[in-house]
Amino acid sequence: MEQIEMECPFCKGREFVIGYQISQGCIHALKDERISGAKASKIKHYVCKNCYSIVRSVVEYPEIFDAE
Numbered sequence: 001m002e003q004i005e006m007e008c009p010f011c012k013g014r015e016f017v018i019g020y021q022i023s024q025g026c027i028h029a030l031k032d033e034r035i036s037g038a039k040a041s042k043i044k045h046y047v048c049k050n051c052y053s054i055v056r057s058v059v060e061y062p063e064i065f066d067a068e
Helices: none
Strands: 014-023 026-030 034-041 043-048 054-059
Touching: none
Parallel strands: none
Antiparallel strands: 014 043, 026 034, 043 054
């Protein structure tokens, strides 16, 4: 299990869970503004277990943004 070391800026909580935004909530790496054939990645959210705020979001597969 991933060790998460950060503090919630809203409630100062230090316990987090991870949730994923998938399906239509994916982020796409667009080449010349076309979605067709674009690579996509889930978005990983770090959620505070105390106040349920999304404290940090990261792309699960950052390599889709690398230049080809």
